[in-house]
Amino acid sequence: MTQTPHFHRIGILGTGRVARALALGLAEWSGLPLMVWGRSRERAGQMGGEAAQSLAQMAEACDVIALAVSDDALSSVTAELAAVWPEDGEGFVFHVSGRSGLAPLEPLALRGAKAAAIHPAMTFTGDAPAELRRMAGARFAVTTAQADTAAIAHRLVAALGGVAVDIAEAQRPLYHAALCHAANHLVTLMAGSMDALVCAGVADGAALLAPLVRAALDNSLAMGFDALSGPLLRGDIETISGHITALERDCPELLPAYRGMAGATLDKLERVGAPPTAKLRQAVDG
Template sequence: MNIDIFRRIGIVGSGRVARALALGLKPASHKPPLLWGRSPEQLAEAERQVDGIETTPNLGALVQTCDAIAIAVADDALSGIVATLAAEASKTPSSPFVFHVSGRSGAAPLAPLRDAGWLTAAIHPAMTFTGNPPGEVARMAGARFAITGSSVDAAVQARRVVGLLGGVAVEIPEERRALYHAALCHASNHLVTLIADAAQALERAGVAAPRALLAPLVQAALDNSLDRGFGALSGPLLRGDVQTIRDHVAALAAHDPDLVAAYRAMAVATIDRLEHEGARPDAALRRALDSSGAVP
């Protein structure tokens, strides 16, 4: 079904996110979505992977023909793209709605385009993209999108785009975007490191398939924590089992010393959270984790 919300949607980029957006927003574009990218090979691959789109080697074509433009490029490339679009903006009277999909920034990096009279916003899908556009379009439906508009009208347009993708818009103030992005990275990126470290320790303990052993435990912990918050905590820190903590740190120091610092940091953070929640953990737990006295 074609919704015809926009005359034409343009997308700056040809990678995973760009392709998913092209497919997801295609029903809202009267003309086929138009993609620009620096790599002709990636553009050709995008056309093969997503039916019903068109590509161009000319970034100015998006400014001239599109009334909505999504910028889906690496964070470090954003400023250069904005500068190029701003230069193109001076050549045409059009004033499209433009948004980027970076998590770390709000609408501020698009200020040159806002100053040219464009509506500008940040729209960040809080999910990962693996290169399967149909699957990603399905997952965007119901996903949360962090939006930051440079104006009330821009925020309205951002919500409109999120709605077209079937998502749920969550407004993040400009000055809190870095905090928002840090929270996502802490929850998702650091989780990958945590699992990798735990799997390595299990290998050194003699476990042949450490991830298979971890999977049900970690999945249950994740599900419970999303459902119950910090109330899902279990284990020796909650029980106040000081000797177990001493044994853990000693074993790690002997067999996996690279993990000691991370284990201590997470254990101390857990004790801090327990205290924040009103519990009174045994002070001996902190002493057991102290670098000067943890290992007998």
């Protein structure tokens, strides 16, 4: 049975990693072939739709436009699109920036566009088919100002297989900080641990760490801070002191991050009613 498209024509403004994943996921929901606009006409033509001749053409032809550009370019691109927006145009425009809410889209909203911020809580590395699979079941942060706009945003998220989570405009920076703290800092944490294992003579640090950290991640998602185990929880001062001595000697570049994360863990233990001893705190702080 053929799926009835949700939208007349969808436009993708951008040709980067997120844009390519969106194009792949939304193509079947566009009644007419996707329209793509980017600084590189060649890359736009490689995304499975029709390369737009101009922003004005896209604004006229599409009832849904996704702004999949860098955060720093979002305001200028929005201004360019607003300058060619049709009189009384009521199309739906959304961006996929995590940090931004509706403010960058205000020039379009003033021209009559329905505006939304729709951020997939997912990393994008350039493998569009794999990223489309990962978006199925992923959460999408949706920020809108009207109920009818929210309904369209939720339909788009559902078309990508995702689950919409409404985030208030004022809470977008806090939302994005939480995601970056979890995902981006995790990469730094893992890289530091693998560097230390290299210093310890381990040839394949990733293979050694994988079962441990996957279990820790699963436990953390299921149990929160109750998943904590290890020497900080036990109050094992000699073990922590040994870690710091070894890091100072063999892997000093990791020591500031180790102290910082250990200190944050002790702070959390204090907040949940299991305060560390002064000696343990001193061992961590040095």
